[in-house]
Amino acid sequence: SRVLPQLSPAPAPQASSVQHRLVVRDASSLQILQLYTCLDQIQHIEWSSDSLFILCAMYKRGIVQVWSLEQPDWHCKIDEGSAGLVASCWSPDGRHILNTTEFHLRITVWSLCTKSVSYIKYPKACQQGVAFTKDGRYMAVAERRDCKDFISIFVCNNWQLLRHFDTETQDLFGIEWAPNGCVLAAWDTCLEYKVLLYSLDGRLLSSYSAYEWPLGIKSIAWSPSSQFLAIGSFDEKVRILNHVTWKKIIELDHPATITSKKTIVYKEVEKSPTVDTERLSFPPTRALANSLFSTQSKYEISQVPVSLQYIKPVADRANPKVGVGMLAFSADNCFLATKNDNIPNAVWIWDVRRLKLSVVLEQLCTIQAFQWDPCQPRLAVCTGSSRVYLWSPAGCVVVQVPGEGDFQITSISWHSSGDSMLLLSKDNFCVCYLQREEV
Amino acid sequence: MGDWKTITVPVLSSDSKNIHPYTSERKRSPISMNSQVLRLSLPSPKNMHSFFSAFCTEENLDQSISYIDRELTTLGFPSIYAESKGKEINLVSMINCMNELLVLQHKNLRAQEEVEMQHLKLGSDMDHLQNCYAKLKEQLELSKREVVGLQERDRQLQSKNRNLHQLLKNEKDEVQKLQNIISSRATQYNHDMKRKEREYNKLKERLHQLVMNKKDKRLAMEVLNYVGRADGKRGAWRTDKTEARNEEEMYKVLLSDYEQRQKQLLLENAELKKVLQQMKKDIISLLPPQKQKPKERCEDGLVLSDQEEDIGELNKENMWELSCETVREQLTNSIRKQWRMLKNHVEKLDNQVSRGRSGALNEKDVISREDHELETEKLELEIQQCKEMIKTQQQLLQQQLTCDDDTTLLLQDCYLLEERERLQEEWRLFREQKKNFEKERKSFTEAAIRLGLERKAFEEDRGTWLKHQFLSMTADCRSENVTTQSSDPDIRLVKSASRQRKTPSVLTPTVSPEPCQISQYITQNSVASEKPAADNMPNLWVESDDKEETE
Numbered sequence: 001s002r003v004l005p006q007l008s009p010a011p012a013p014q015a016s017s018v019q020h021r022l023v024v025r026d027a028s029s030l031q032i033l034q035l036y037t038c039l040d041q042i043q044h045i046e047w048s049s050d051s052l053f054i055l056c057a058m059y060k061r062g063i064v065q066v067w068s069l070e071q072p073d074w075h076c077k078i079d080e081g082s083a084g085l086v087a088s089c090w091s092p093d094g095r096h097i098l099n100t101t102e103f104h105l106r107i108t109v110w111s112l113c114t115k116s117v118s119y120i121k122y123p124k125a126c127q128q129g130v131a132f133t134k135d136g137r138y139m140a141v142a143e144r145r146d147c148k149d150f151i152s153i154f155v156c157n158n159w160q161l162l163r164h165f166d167t168e169t170q171d172l173f174g175i176e177w178a179p180n181g182c183v184l185a186a187w188d189t190c191l192e193y194k195v196l197l198y199s200l201d202g203r204l205l206s207s208y209s210a211y212e213w214p215l216g217i218k219s220i221a222w223s224p225s226s227q228f229l230a231i232g233s234f235d236e237k238v239r240i241l242n243h244v245t246w247k248k249i250i251e252l253d254h255p256a257t258i259t260s261k262k263t264i265v266y267k268e269v270e271k272s273p274t275v276d277t278e279r280l281s282f283p284p285t286r287a288l289a290n291s292l293f294s295t296q297s298k299y300e301i302s303q304v305p306v307s308l309q310y311i312k313p314v315a316d317r318a319n320p321k322v323g324v325g326m327l328a329f330s331a332d333n334c335f336l337a338t339k340n341d342n343i344p345n346a347v348w349i350w351d352v353r354r355l356k357l358s359v360v361l362e363q364l365c366t367i368q369a370f371q372w373d374p375c376q377p378r379l380a381v382c383t384g385s386s387r388v389y390l391w392s393p394a395g396c397v398v399v400q401v402p403g404e405g406d407f408q409i410t411s412i413s414w415h416s417s418g419d420s421m422l423l424l425s426k427d428n429f430c431v432c433y434l435q436r437e438e439v
Numbered sequence: 440m441g442d443w444k445t446i447t448v449p450v451l452s453s454d455s456k457n458i459h460p461y462t463s464e465r466k467r468s469p470i471s472m473n474s475q476v477l478r479l480s481l482p483s484p485k486n487m488h489s490f491f492s493a494f495c496t497e498e499n500l501d502q503s504i505s506y507i508d509r510e511l512t513t514l515g516f517p518s519i520y521a522e523s524k525g526k527e528i529n530l531v532s533m534i535n536c537m538n539e540l541l542v543l544q545h546k547n548l549r550a551q552e553e554v555e556m557q558h559l560k561l562g563s564d565m566d567h568l569q570n571c572y573a574k575l576k577e578q579l580e581l582s583k584r585e586v587v588g589l590q591e592r593d594r595q596l597q598s599k600n601r602n603l604h605q606l607l608k609n610e611k612d613e614v615q616k617l618q619n620i621i622s623s624r625a626t627q628y629n630h631d632m633k634r635k636e637r638e639y640n641k642l643k644e645r646l647h648q649l650v651m652n653k654k655d656k657r658l659a660m661e662v663l664n665y666v667g668r669a670d671g672k673r674g675a676w677r678t679d680k681t682e683a684r685n686e687e688e689m690y691k692v693l694l695s696d697y698e699q700r701q702k703q704l705l706l707e708n709a710e711l712k713k714v715l716q717q718m719k720k721d722i723i724s725l726l727p728p729q730k731q732k733p734k735e736r737c738e739d740g741l742v743l744s745d746q747e748e749d750i751g752e753l754n755k756e757n758m759w760e761l762s763c764e765t766v767r768e769q770l771t772n773s774i775r776k777q778w779r780m781l782k783n784h785v786e787k788l789d790n791q792v793s794r795g796r797s798g799a800l801n802e803k804d805v806i807s808r809e810d811h812e813l814e815t816e817k818l819e820l821e822i823q824q825c826k827e828m829i830k831t832q833q834q835l836l837q838q839q840l841t842c843d844d845d846t847t848l849l850l851q852d853c854y855l856l857e858e859r860e861r862l863q864e865e866w867r868l869f870r871e872q873k874k875n876f877e878k879e880r881k882s883f884t885e886a887a888i889r890l891g892l893e894r895k896a897f898e899e900d901r902g903t904w905l906k907h908q909f910l911s912m913t914a915d916c917r918s919e920n921v922t923t924q925s926s927d928p929d930i931r932l933v934k935s936a937s938r939q940r941k942t943p944s945v946l947t948p949t950v951s952p953e954p955c956q957i958s959q960y961i962t963q964n965s966v967a968s969e970k971p972a973a974d975n976m977p978n979l980w981v982e983s984d985d986k987e988e989t990e
Contacts, residue, residue, distance in 0.1 A: 053666075066662075068666075073663075074663050074664070074666075075662075075663055076660070076661065076662040076663065077660070077661045077662075078660045078661075079659060079660070079661075081650075082650045083650055095666065103643050103646070105643055105646075105647050106647075110660050112662065112665065112666045113665055113666055113667060114665065115665070117660075137688075137692070138689075144636075146637075147633040147636050147637065155685045155688075155689075157685075158681055158685075160681060160682060160685055162685055162686070162689060170629065171632075180696055181692065181696075182692065182693055182696040191625075199693065200689055200692060200693050201689060201690065201693060213618070213621060244700075244704075
């Protein structure tokens with residue numbers, strides 16, 4: 001049974017779905033507030049921006065159902081019919097739903113306020129084809145017509161087309177707005193290293209290409225102040241462009257050996273569990289059994305130079321596990337966290353002000369995901385084990401998820417207040433609350 | 440050498456062989472002549488006699504004589520004949536000629552020796568030169584061979600170089616080829632992809648048409664009731680106005696963003712300008728004033744005027760606002776100039792320091808290292824000494840102050856005892872002396888009294904003696920014969936004098952006879968003023984003796 005928990009943007013509830021049921025809980029107590037039943041197995045749930053509505057998308061049936069929290073009786077069902085459904089999302093105003101039909105034939109914009117429906121033709125079937133500005137005013141859609149890529153910019157207010165221009169890309173892979181909403185970054189597929197920067201009014205501001213033939217861009221991230229654009233590529237490097245000249249200011253390398261004396265390397269080591277032999281009882285209690293067999297771990301500081309575990313992947317596979325695949329700026333624009341897929345156990349944390357490597361976290365297992373706290377420079381990392389790792393400039397800590405059995409954390413989601421985070425495993429989830437230090 | 444004439448010499452004996460070569464070879468080279476002469480100068484003793492007898496025999500005596508005479512005259516010698524053509528030989532002249540000939544012979548021999556020496560020298564020189572020549576030839580050969588070897592190597596290296604270049608070119612060409620292949624394959628793939636995409640699009644369109652044609656009634660939205668908009672406003676129709684408004688809003692957003700950025704940049708700019716100004720001021724203050732040197736005056740003048748200008752201009756508040764090219768350029772140029780000057784200055788200082796270290800005393804105020812070191816050593820010694828002194832002083836002071844009370848008291852007592860004993864000793868002495876002094880004083884007073892008494896008695900005696908004398912004198916006048924009587928007083932005087940002389944030996948600190956008392960008294964008086972030291976007393980008495988005798 002799939003579980004898709006979602007923390008709402010607002011501090012209040014938290015929704016998760018089990019099979020065809022939608023469960024709404026209180027975020028702080030996890031008490032069930034509401035329970036809805038949908039028509040089919042839910043693949044995707046999403047809160048609206050004002051936390052009043054939840055959409056539940058069932059791709060197999062091609063149906064989207066919308067529920068209201070204020071009025072539990074209110075219901076809404078959108079049926080795409082034979083057009084099929086591959087993706088569904090809210091618009092920033094929380095009153096429109098964008099459904100992408102099968103084969104990316106079109107995007108239908110359903111309105112909850114009016115009876116109007118809008119269609120966007122020829123959307124591009126790529127990773128990030130639709131991007132909303134942070135303030136929710138404009139929407140950029142990647143399109144492809146006649147084997148050429150285009151970008152359309154719509155005003156979210158009235159869904160009017162503002163600009164439509166073609167891009168000089170081979171095969172547009174993704175688009176992303178800068179947080180200030182004035183610049184749109186568009187990048188090409190990994191076969192071609194190319195980043196194009198467009199202004200809000202459709203003018204091409206600049207284009208950047210680091211090299212020609214080897215595999216190109218793997219990941220992109222804007223800094224929260226829109227000053228920097230970090231580009232992670234398959235050559236295990238991150239290149240940072242500045243917003244004034246759109247030229248590269250630095251190349252951050254991810255070598256397997258760290259030699260700089262100023263870098264702190266935290267290594268996760270396993271603690272062998274201490275067994276209090278006096279307390280052993282027969283038959284052993286479950287708690288005891290768990291504590292005996294669950295491996296504890298802690299962080300240790302390794303002495304530089306440190307050589308990390310480097311994996312050279314097979315060369316003849318597509319989408320190799322090479323290069324910088326994960327990239328994220330901290331909320332205060334001070335740190336950049338990266339992951340080099342060649343060194344899958346390490347998280348690299350760079351100091352943005354000095355553009356130098358500040359910390360490396362070396363874990364025991366492969367990094368699955370990491371996410372920055374939306375309020376503070378605090379990074380949460382998960383590696384598929386039952387521990388979540390937290391790093392902040394003050395230090396780092398290993399948090400064990402208490403409980404029986406194995407809880408393999410596969411993804412993390414912070415609450416917008418930064419007080420709690422959602423830890424998801426395949427079938428379960430748990431909420432981790434962080435106490436504020438009392439001053 | 441003179442000409443050798445051929446002469447018809449009469450046929451001589453078989454021993455004349457020696458002469459023939461001698462006479463007929465007149466035109467030979469000097470060397471051969473020398474050799475001939477050599478041979479001739481050392482005739483073998485065997486042939487000597489025969490040789491000498493070969494020329495002149497008893498038969499041809501006259502002829503030989505005349506011949507010799509002729510030869511001698513041709514040689515410039517006087518004739519050997521005596522005056523006239525007579526056959527009498529002038530012996531004297533002959534001997535003279537012979538002597539001359541001998542002298543000439545000696546000279547010739549010496550010349551010959553010299554020439555031989557030179558010949559030897561030249562021979563050895565030539566040998567030497569030949570050796571050198573041979574060696575040089577060898578060396579030349581060697582170097583030629585070396586050159587050939589090096590050339591060979593050079594050739595090989597060049598060919599290797601060429602090969603490598605060729606390889607490199609080949610590699611480059613291959614790389615280029617591969618790149619071309621890649622690009623051509625990429626274009627091919629793109630083309631194919633596009634083709635496939637078009638097909639796919641066509642299929643999609645077809646599918647879409649089919650799907651739409653079905654007129655699926657299910658394609659709809661069911662909603663209980665329409666929800667109000669999030670912002671509470673009504674939806675707007677899509678009109679030109681709204682389009683225009685959209686555009687307007689978009690441009691507003693962009694403009695606000697640009698304005699914000701420009702503000703930030705202006706602030707940054709202003710700060711940087713401030714920093715540059717500050718830097719310029721600092722650099723100017725660091726630089727030494729260069730107004731004295733006349734050489735650089737023109738440069739300086741310009742620079743200074745520039746500086747003044749800059750300072751004047753850019754210190755004005757308004758100038759900061761201006762960001763036009765000229766002002767910016769001025770500022771940066773002036774800063775560059777100042778920085779260069781500062782750099783030169785620092786380099787000069789560096790040179791000075793390095794020169795000073797190497798010992799050169801170019802500047803007056805640069806003290807040579809040795810002097811400096813000596814000074815420092817001296818000062819260090821002084822400091823050491825002072826420190827030691829201070830230490831000892833401190834120790835003593837410490838001893839004084841921080842000793843235990845007992846020890847201090849003991850020490851003090853010790854000192855006091857010492858002093859006391861000393862004082863006691865001195866007192867004892869003093870008392871002794873005092874006693875002695877008292878004793879002496881007593882004796883002196885007694886002696887003085889006695890002296891007075893004796894004096895009185897003496898005076899009385901004197902008076903009586905004078906009376907007697909007078910009386911006797913008057914009596915003598917009556918009797919002139921009594922000369923002996925006059926001697927009596929003399930005798931008496933003498934006696935008294937002798938009595939006086941005797942008495943000093945008897946003198947002791949006790950009673951002294953009358954005549955001596957006067958002198959004693961005198962001496963005592965002279966001495967009384969002196970200190971009554973026990974040591975001095977015997978001297979007094981001795982002195983008095985002396986004085987008495989002189990009287």
